[in-house]
Amino acid sequence: MESKRPGLGVGLLLLGVLATLWGASYSFIKVGVETIPPVTLIAARTLIAGTLLLGVLAVRGQRLPTRSGLWWRFLVQACLNSVVPFTLIAWAELTVDAGLATILNSTSPIFAFLLTAAVTRHEPATGRKLLGVVAGMAGVCLIVGVEALHGLGEASAAQLAIVAATVCYAGAAVFGRGFAGVDPMLPAAGSMLCGAAILVPASLVVDRPWTLAPSTVSLLALLALSAFSTALAFVIYFRLVQTLGSVxxxxxxxxxxxxxxxxxxxxxxxxxxxxxxxxLICVVTGAAAMTLPRSAARRTSAAS
Known part of the structure; x- marks a missing residue:
């Protein structure tokens, strides 16, 4: 028992680091899009992150697969997990606060559950999960506000774009189950490189990045977003999958x-x-009810 505690402590510390890295990504994006157009920002993000992940694979003595069928799946994963949602969030943060984007994007477990219940049906729809869905959706409605019901203005459209990105993340989580048996670093690097292959040409056509004059602050935000909130975050995430499992x-x-x-x-x-x-409270409550293991939920309720 004692031998497991240090590992658990390190895992929980890394979990906090991961939450900080991904929570900070919205602020990095907010600063980045001040002088870098959304498509170019995300193209650079995926390219830098994919290159760094390739370096991690090289250090680990691994190579990307050569099977074309697996690369097609990487491409689908890239569209669901980076190309579409990254771009939508970056565009939305031209008008939406980073904090608000964080709240809206936290609903991914709710949409993942709905997709799972409707498509894969590999998990039972328990009452606690249903409560989580209701609380989470109530939170989304409160955050987006009644403006969305009176016509989609610029702010409402941006908020709904973030919700759409969240649905993509949920779809990516469901689709990603198909990579069982594959080292998770491979789809991480492969999907990032596929995303870059789509977004870099789009950036060249849409934004003509050679004509841009990004500020130093935006460039630093881009580097931090790519290196820490994307590449490093994925490395930590996949280590936690192996050490802490579902947590x-x-x-x-x-x-x-x-x-x-x-x-x-x-x-x-x-x-x-x-x-x-x-x-925010509704969303956090809903996501916790959806995702906390049943034993953890009982311990939480008993402690209160």
Whole structure:
């Protein structure tokens, strides 16, 4: 028993680091899109992250697979997990606060459950999970606000774009189950490189990046986003999958919410509305009910 505790402690520490890295990504994006167009920002993000992950594979003595069938699956994963959602979030953060983006994007476990229940049906739809769905969706409605019901203005469209990105993340989680038996670093690197192969040409056509004059702050935000919130985060994530199991794949979904909001408040001067804070509580409660193991939920309720 004693021999396992150090490993668990390191795992929980890394879990907090992962939540911080992914929670900070929204602030990095917010700063990056100030002078770098969304498509170019995300193209650079995937290219830099994919290159760094290739370096990690090289250090581990691994190579990317050569089977074309696996690369087609990497391409689908890239579209669901990076190309579409990264671009939508970067565009949305032209008008949406980083804290608000963090809250909205935390609903991925809810949509993953809905897709699982409707498509794969490999998990039972328990009452606790249903409660989580209701609480989470209520939070989304509170955050997006009644403006969405009176016509989609620029802010509402941006908020809904983040929700659409979240649905993509949920689809990626369901689709990613098909990589069972494959070293998780391979689809991580492969999907990032596929994403870069799509986004870099798009950036060249749409934004003509050679004509841009990004600020030093935006460039630093891009580098931090790529190296820390993408490449390093994936390395930590896949280690946690092996050491902490489901905790690594679920706890970060709601741990990063308060992290992202606090970072937006402290460093970007954002001030979420009271309704947004209520929505945050609903979303976190819903995601926790959806993802916490049943034994953990019982311990939490007993402690309270």
């Amino acid at each position: 690594a794949t679920t706890a970060q979904a709601y741990l990063r919410v308060p992290v992202g909001v606090v970072i937006g408040v402290l460093f970007l001067g954002e001030t979420p509305t009271a309704v947004a804070w209520i929505g």
